[in-house]
Amino acid sequence: MEREGPARRGDRPGRGPKVRTAVLTAALAELVDVGYAALTVENVAQRANVHKTTIYRRWGDRDSLVADAMTNLARASVPVRDTRDIVADLRHVARSFVAFLSSPAGRAVVATLQSDASRMPEVVAARRRFFEDRFRQADSLVAGAIARGELPAETDTAELMRTILAPIYLRLLVTAEPVSESVADSAARVALAAARAGALRAERG
Amino acid sequence: MEREGPARRGDRPGRGPKVRTAVLTAALAELVDVGYAALTVENVAQRANVHKTTIYRRWGDRDSLVADAMTNLARASVPVRDTRDIVADLRHVARSFVAFLSSPAGRAVVATLQSDASRMPEVVAARRRFFEDRFRQADSLVAGAIARGELPAETDTAELMRTILAPIYLRLLVTAEPVSESVADSAARVALAAARAGALRAERG
Numbered sequence: 369m370e371r372e373g374p375a376r377r378g379d380r381p382g383r384g385p386k387v388r389t390a391v392l393t394a395a396l397a398e399l400v401d402v403g404y405a406a407l408t409v410e411n412v413a414q415r416a417n418v419h420k421t422t423i424y425r426r427w428g429d430r431d432s433l434v435a436d437a438m439t440n441l442a443r444a445s446v447p448v449r450d451t452r453d454i455v456a457d458l459r460h461v462a463r464s465f466v467a468f469l470s471s472p473a474g475r476a477v478v479a480t481l482q483s484d485a486s487r488m489p490e491v492v493a494a495r496r497r498f499f500e501d502r503f504r505q506a507d508s509l510v511a512g513a514i515a516r517g518e519l520p521a522e523t524d525t526a527e528l529m530r531t532i533l534a535p536i537y538l539r540l541l542v543t544a545e546p547v548s549e550s551v552a553d554s555a556a557r558v559a560l561a562a563a564r565a566g567a568l569r570a571e572r573g
Numbered sequence: 574m575e576r577e578g579p580a581r582r583g584d585r586p587g588r589g590p591k592v593r594t595a596v597l598t599a600a601l602a603e604l605v606d607v608g609y610a611a612l613t614v615e616n617v618a619q620r621a622n623v624h625k626t627t628i629y630r631r632w633g634d635r636d637s638l639v640a641d642a643m644t645n646l647a648r649a650s651v652p653v654r655d656t657r658d659i660v661a662d663l664r665h666v667a668r669s670f671v672a673f674l675s676s677p678a679g680r681a682v683v684a685t686l687q688s689d690a691s692r693m694p695e696v697v698a699a700r701r702r703f704f705e706d707r708f709r710q711a712d713s714l715v716a717g718a719i720a721r722g723e724l725p726a727e728t729d730t731a732e733l734m735r736t737i738l739a740p741i742y743l744r745l746l747v748t749a750e751p752v753s754e755s756v757a758d759s760a761a762r763v764a765l766a767a768a769r770a771g772a773l774r775a776e777r778g
Binding site: 479481482483484486487492493495496499527530531533534535537538539541542543544545554557558560561562564565566567568 | 684686687688689691692697698700701704732735736738739740742743744746747748749750759762763765766767769770771772773
């Protein structure tokens with residue numbers, strides 16, 4: 369990704385949401401271009417046209433920056449939509465997720481998971497926080513479906529979301545099988561059938 | 574793993590199953606000790622006390638050797654048992670798999686999946702072949718359950734096995750959540766519920 373023209377001095381953004389957007393966009397672009405291991409705060413700063421101390425002041429370190437960029441991206445790319453029809457809404461989650469994974473940013477995320485970097489303790493911790501946050505975002509969707517009688521009362525949101533994501537990640541990261549929209553639809557069907565059979569209650573282990 | 578004493582000249586094994594076992598055991602030990610990327614045919618040969626041309630003649634290359642060692646290990650570690658009770662047999666698959674993943678060899682397999690090596694084309698191809706083979710091994714288990722009326726007639730073995738493995742790998746490779754026997758039992762329950770609801774038919778995409 370190249371700039372349209374040379375940056376002018378007056379372009380340097382100050383504080384506020386513009387800086388945040390510029391930095392997170394630059395972090396993702398760096399992730400796509402050079403990968404997680406080679407990503408540096410210095411290069412992100414240069415790309416976003418801000419000073420690197422701005423990034424350190426706001427995000428603390430490189431991993432928090434990348435985690436924030438990924439969370440932001442996931443919220444935008446795989447939105448949790450509530451149309452009061454759980455069948456359609458779960459299929460929508462699965463399809464958006466498959467579509468996201470075939471985008472350049474999604475491929476960068478998958479490549480990060482398939483890299484030596486993914487075992488670094490700070491990356492492990494960031495992954496755990498990221499998914500806790502994502503699963504929590506679907507809580508109201510599931511609560512609505514339970515209230516309408518579409519899902520059993522004890523259905524656990526995290527278990528439901530894991531069941532949708534799991535077969536898609538399995539194909540990408542483990543079995544090396546292709547992922548398509550029909551894989552997404554199947555994942556949503558399996559999750560729904562399991563939930564309705566009472567197999568997706570909160571875990572006790 | 575250290576030898577009990579120095580190898581004598583007369584110990585060098587000839588052809589036959591003994592060589593195969595010695596080489597595959599050495600390959601796994603190397604995988605555990607140094608990891609996939611650093612594993613060499615030379616070091617495996619030294620460890621197995623055979624000449625490296627023996628390995629090249631028999632396995633062709635490093636990746637075929639590692640793939641064979643993993644297939645052999647998986648057959649031994651996660652056996653497909655048929656007691657004519659699909660509920661118990663699927664739980665057995667899931668539990669053996671979780672137990673295997675916490676062994677040194679299992680951890681080496683997971684570390685290989687979480688490494689830059691996992692994206693190498695020959696490793697991608699080996700992974701695909703490995704799981705095709707593994708899924709095929711469960712065909713008679715599923716056929717028996719269908720014949721006894723425990724599963725719907727169109728249940729697809731590969732989809733059933735993917736549904737069991739997927740949430741376990743998701744926790745290890747993606748969400749960084751702990752894996753326990755209760756995770757295994759939950760995976761087996763979900764797969765069974767989905768199969769019985771007709772959500773695990775052969776895929777058309």
